[in-house]
Amino acid sequence: MWEHQVPKDPALEREHLRRAKDAIEKLTGHRPVGTRSWHIRQLLLDEGYIYNSTIRPTIARTTSAGPTARRALLNLPFHYAIDDAMFFSFAWLNTENDAQRMMDPEHVEEIWWAAFLQQYQQGGYLNICMHPFVSGRALRIAMLDRLIERMKRLPGVWFPTCEQVARHVLSVHPAS
Secondary structure, rough: OOOOOOOHHHHHHHHHHHHHEEEHHHHHHOOOEEEEEOHHHHHHHOOOOOOOEEEEEOEOOOOOHHHHHOOOEOOOOOOOOEEEHHHHHOOOOOOOOOOOOOOOOOOOOOOOHHHHHHHHHHHOOOOOOOOHHOOOOOHHHHHHHHHHHHHHHHOOOOOOHHHHHHHHHHOEEEOO
């Protein structure tokens, strides 16, 4: 996202989505095909996105005519229980925000490990929501390294990008 919010004005929303997309492409050399945002579904389809990652699991199909007709926008859901901000956000004392959370990384590792195991046993997937400004600290990165190493010890674990998951699901369940 260009900002951590979606503008209410449709023209400004489109401009912000394009600016973010162009900046990511310039930085990485790869045009993004997915987002974790609340942009309007049709706008995402118009801009060539194949997935969004929000709370509700869905495959939304467009009903419009034209180049986005019969295309799907897959939603790769996550849950707040596996969002780093829920565990590591901190609001200064004496602010209006009562949510003073600064959990021990080892505790978060165990919560996420339990969430992973539950999904692993059912053949599901785990989509952890991480923010660079929240988890981009040495102790938290070390926790993530330990968690990934634990996951790798189990057979058949796949570590795809969201784009790879979306392309796989859409190939198995095409929009038509």
